[in-house]
Amino acid sequence: MAYSEKVIDHYSNPKNVGTLDKAKNNVGTGLVGAPECGDVMRLQIEVDEETGVISDAKFKTFGCGSAIASSSLATEWLKGKTVDQALEIDNMDIVEELNLPPVKIHCSVLAEDAIKAAINDYRVKNGLPELEAAKA
Amino acid sequence: MSLKFPIYLDNNATTPMDPRVLDAMLPYFVEKFGNAASRNHSFGWVAEEAVDYAREQVAKLINADPKEIIFTSGATESDNLALKGVFEMYASKGNHIITCTTEHKAVLDSCKHIEKLGGEVTYLQVQADGLIDLSQLEAAITSKTILIAIMYGNNEIGVVQDVKAISSIAHKHGVLFFTDATQAVGKIPVDVMTDGIDLMAFSGHKIYGPKGVGALYVRRKNPRVKVTSQMDGGGHERGMRSGTLNVPGIVGLGKACEICMREMESEAKRLSAMRDRLESSLTELEESYVNGHREHRLPHVTNISFKYVEGEGLMMGFNKNIALSSGSACTSASLEPSYVLKALGLGDDLAHSSLRFGLGRFTTDEQIDYTIEAVKSTVTKLREMSPLWEMFKEGIDLNAIEWAHH
Numbered sequence: 339m340a341y342s343e344k345v346i347d348h349y350s351n352p353k354n355v356g357t358l359d360k361a362k363n364n365v366g367t368g369l370v371g372a373p374e375c376g377d378v379m380r381l382q383i384e385v386d387e388e389t390g391v392i393s394d395a396k397f398k399t400f401g402c403g404s405a406i407a408s409s410s411l412a413t414e415w416l417k418g419k420t421v422d423q424a425l426e427i428d429n430m431d432i433v434e435e436l437n438l439p440p441v442k443i444h445c446s447v448l449a450e451d452a453i454k455a456a457i458n459d460y461r462v463k464n465g466l467p468e469l470e471a472a473k474a
Numbered sequence: 475m476s477l478k479f480p481i482y483l484d485n486n487a488t489t490p491m492d493p494r495v496l497d498a499m500l501p502y503f504v505e506k507f508g509n510a511a512s513r514n515h516s517f518g519w520v521a522e523e524a525v526d527y528a529r530e531q532v533a534k535l536i537n538a539d540p541k542e543i544i545f546t547s548g549a550t551e552s553d554n555l556a557l558k559g560v561f562e563m564y565a566s567k568g569n570h571i572i573t574c575t576t577e578h579k580a581v582l583d584s585c586k587h588i589e590k591l592g593g594e595v596t597y598l599q600v601q602a603d604g605l606i607d608l609s610q611l612e613a614a615i616t617s618k619t620i621l622i623a624i625m626y627g628n629n630e631i632g633v634v635q636d637v638k639a640i641s642s643i644a645h646k647h648g649v650l651f652f653t654d655a656t657q658a659v660g661k662i663p664v665d666v667m668t669d670g671i672d673l674m675a676f677s678g679h680k681i682y683g684p685k686g687v688g689a690l691y692v693r694r695k696n697p698r699v700k701v702t703s704q705m706d707g708g709g710h711e712r713g714m715r716s717g718t719l720n721v722p723g724i725v726g727l728g729k730a731c732e733i734c735m736r737e738m739e740s741e742a743k744r745l746s747a748m749r750d751r752l753e754s755s756l757t758e759l760e761e762s763y764v765n766g767h768r769e770h771r772l773p774h775v776t777n778i779s780f781k782y783v784e785g786e787g788l789m790m791g792f793n794k795n796i797a798l799s800s801g802s803a804c805t806s807a808s809l810e811p812s813y814v815l816k817a818l819g820l821g822d823d824l825a826h827s828s829l830r831f832g833l834g835r836f837t838t839d840e841q842i843d844y845t846i847e848a849v850k851s852t853v854t855k856l857r858e859m860s861p862l863w864e865m866f867k868e869g870i871d872l873n874a875i876e877w878a879h880h
Binding site: 341346349352355357369370371372373374375376377378379380397398399400401402403405406 | 782783784786787790791811821822823826858859860861862863864872877878
């Protein structure tokens with residue numbers, strides 16, 4: 339199966355690989371997937387506490403090229419959005435942007451889960467109620 | 475010599491045809507097109523003569539009698555014919571077959587089919603090194619056992635079973651021994667006499683011959699083995715496999731066997747030296763593991779797991795320039811990694827992180843040099859972006875984390 343050019347580009351030049359300090363109150367961390375399934379994503383956001391805008395986002399991913407590309411793209415999209423806007427990112431937007439084939443849709447689902455998990459972690463840290471979607 | 479891309483290191487999947495094989499085949503398409511079963515004219519005689527010669531070339535490589543070679547469409551057909559054919563032919567004697575979990579799907583799925591027909595199959599587990607436990611094998615034999623089916627060399631990890639010991643256990647109990655030797659024939663010495671093989675499947679396209687042709691060895695003496703044909707028709711191949719003979723393919727298989735016979739010994743030395751160099755360089759990377767037995771194995775294969783990186787993602791780093799195979803199958807809905815690696819007891823994480831390198835007749839030292847560098851740098855790069863690697867480096871026990879399985 340051939341990868342789309344956008345997947346190859348994100349794989350070859352991933353954006354925002356790295357680690358934020360998860361101990362900080364304004365950093366939310368989401369760790370999703372499982373090594374047994376062949377993908378694990380860790381996505382982190384740093385929120386500007388005055389404006390509620392995501393000022394930085396980092397990821398590390400264990401997985402195939404599509405999983406790496408999905409998380410790289412997610413971090414790009416997160417930066418500059420408010421936390422509430424970030425919740426609106428849908429996995430199908432990632433599928434469309436990266437031209438993911440049907441067998442790779444789970445990579446985009448995982449990226450959406452990672453975004454929700456990171457936001458949820460941030461919310462819980464800051465005394466906000468847990469998101470319904472991230473409870474599962 | 476300058477390096478040409480892509481480099482082919484997937485010779486367990488298929489091999490390129492040797493140009494000498496192609497040369498031998500070419501006359502049998504247009505000029506000498508006869509049906510080997512046409513007994514009344516020279517077109518048929520020419521074709522028959524070519525098939526007879528190829529049968530001798532094939533038999534010689536495995537120390538068989540030419541009459542014991544049944545030409546088929548490939549190893550999958552040979553596996554099917556051996557298993558289903560023995561099951562039918564020896565139904566009055568018993569219905570039990572013993573095989574193992576790391577066999578090729580052609581063997582495992584034929585066994586499943588036999589189970590549906592009322593047969594009983596024992597699937598032996600393999601040990602961590604990929605070898606079967608001989609005492610377990612012997613203990614599994616019952617009065618109903620008619621066949622032991624254990625492969626010669628494994629396609630994914632290259633492990634070579636102790637065929638001589640297996641066949642002597644089989645014969646001690648009056649049980650036939652069948653081996654799928656698709657990966658072994660032409661690569662290492664395979665001798666149906668000294669190995670005690672009763673039936674053996676192999677194929678043309680794994681030994682630099684054409685696709686669509688293979689053979690089943692069926693012993694004629696001590697004991698005389700018979701299989702019920704699975705393809706009905708003109709009664710070709712001593713009634714065991716009907717269908718007009720694929721003359722150019724058979725000529726190619728014969729030529730491929732002849733070349734292997736001549737070059738196998740020196741080739742095995744050359745390939746194992748390159749394989750060992752590849753393996754020792756790549757295992758300089760920490761947390762990398764060679765899968766399967768390090769001694770009892772084919773000379774041209776190595777299967778290595780690079781922990782904390784995923785196989786498909788890893789291949790993407792160089793698959794424009796290097797063609798090889800991963801034990802991970804992230805494209806399937808089930809995300810199941812290789813059943814062979816799992817049978818060795820590898821965790822899913824290691825099974826997902828494996829690459830299979832299959833060297834071949836046209837592999838060069840320069841190609842191996844390039845591959846070492848490309849794989850090393852990609853593993854290093856991907857580990858830098860792997861959350862699992864970071865956790866490992868921080869001393870976090872990954873098994874202690876509750877992962878959300880999806």
